[in-house]
Amino acid sequence: MHSNSLWTSNSLWTSNFLFISAANFFFIVAYFALLVTLPTVAITHYGSTSTVAGLFTTVYIGAAIIIRPLMGPWIETYGKQFMLIVSLILFTTASFLYVFFDSVPLLLIIRFIHGLGFGMATTITVAIVANIVPESRKGEGMGYFILSTNLGMVIGPFIGLTTLETFSLNLLFWVSAFCSLVAFLFALMTRLPKEDVVKRSVGEKRAALFEKSVLRISITGAFFGTAYASVLSFMAVFAVEQGLGLESSYFFVVYVVILLLTRPLTSRWYDQYGANTIIFPAIVSFAIGMLVLGLTTNAILFFIAAAFIGGGWGTLFPSFQTVVLENSEPKRHPVALATFLSVFDIGISGGSLLAGVLVGVISFSSLYIFYSIYIAVGLGVYYWAQKKESYV
Structure with a gap:
């Protein structure tokens, strides 16, 4: 029996599975709390056009698309544990940066950085879950893990819209940053088995992206x-x-x-x-x-x-x-x-x-x-x- 198993060696509900699902839930909440509110904020708070407002989503998703192909080689080289921590440090740092800047160009730069962290985190968390759930329960394990995403997709917009309408934009940024920090803490609690990382000689061809x-x-x-x-x-x-x-x-x-x-x-x-x-x-x-x-x-x-x-x-x-x-x-x-x-x-x-x-x-x-x-x-x-x- 593995040390992280709660019940049996074929158990789905290991501590690692619970921690990585919790980390996923909180950064999805942080993601959706801003996704549904920032385009509106750009128009009402900053007086931007609808085209510029759309950039708050486009820049974010574009950054995620750019970074994801690089994750495979990086995970292969540095290991899943290291890349999990790096991705959530980047994601959490960007979440806190929103609080300190109040112009559209700077916020779009932060959105890009945030999107890089999001693209990395969404790739590494699923890869980790794929490795830690028992092979015979792969469909069940992935289903429950994605449920943490689905719950975040509901709670995130609710928290984002409620906070913005009832309180303030500044508090919305703080709430999103807090959720990101909680995700990071759950990532720190995850303890994956030590992996053999790949060492390549100079000029050796990398695997396809x-x-x-x-x-x-x-x-x-x-x-x-x-x-x-x-x-x-x-x-x-x-x-x-x-x-x-x-x-x-x-x-x-x-x-x-x-x-x-x-x-x-x-x-x-x-x-x-x-x-x-x-x-x-x-x-x-x-x-x-x-x-x-x-x-x-x-x-x-x-x-x-x-x-x-x-x-x-x-x-x-x-x-x-x-x-x-x-x-x-x-x-x-x-x-x-x-x-x-x-x-x-x-x-x-x-x-x-x-x-x-x-x-x-x-x-x-x-x-x-x-x-x-x-x-x-x-x-x-x-x-x-x-x-x-x-x-x-």
Whole structure:
């Protein structure tokens, strides 16, 4: 039995698993608390144009995309423990810098630094989880770990918007910095086994920065992420338009409740019956949820949409990451995950831009109905991806 095991050698709930999940939760909260508020802050507090406001997200995600391909070689050279600490030092330092600067150009520079830390942290945490969960419980382990991300995606925006509206921008920055610090402390508590790091001779060729074996599933993840970006970007605005402004804050609460109820089942089914058994129904659930959202005229339909989207997208994202791990060699896991997340982030950022363009010419209702059809087409996209790489 390993020293970090709480119960048995096949235990999923080791101290390392709990610490790394907690670290992930807190830096995701810090990330989303600012993600949903800074574009609005740029316009209302700094008088920026909507284009400049959009840069607060673009610069951040762009930095993450730039840094992720380098993580594989760095992890190989310096080890996971070292890179975990470095990534969260960078992320936490940037979080505190917001407090001390009050101009858009300087804040955009901080956003870039923050994005570098975010890109590093999201890659290393998933790589660590992939190595510490038992092989027979990979789907279950990844599912529970990604649940910490899903919870952060709900609590982060709630904390960010509430703090900004009720208190002040300065307190928002302090709250985000505090969450980052807590994430760093949990990272310090994580104790990984000592690794053999790679020593290369001068001129020796490094391993590839991208993992070709997971390119198809990465493209598939980005395809569906493009649709989900429309929910992240405009669901709250759509709710207000439908007279459901008060209910909008509970959308993600319903989403998370469904996740908590379904995750134990879907994760175990993944391990027992294979990815296709979970992913195809999840795509259908996601499409139904978007259709119901587009047809929403009252709170009941609104929350039904949240339930189907939670069961659909909330299952797809961790399942795709587990597929990535299963279709790459263990030593290439960090590179494979970096490849997936970089391509996925392109889908999310591109999806936000596309949704913004579409709502200029069609209604929000039409937007979500369009995306329900788009997601249904995604059944064919996933079939294309899994047909070659066989995820069963």
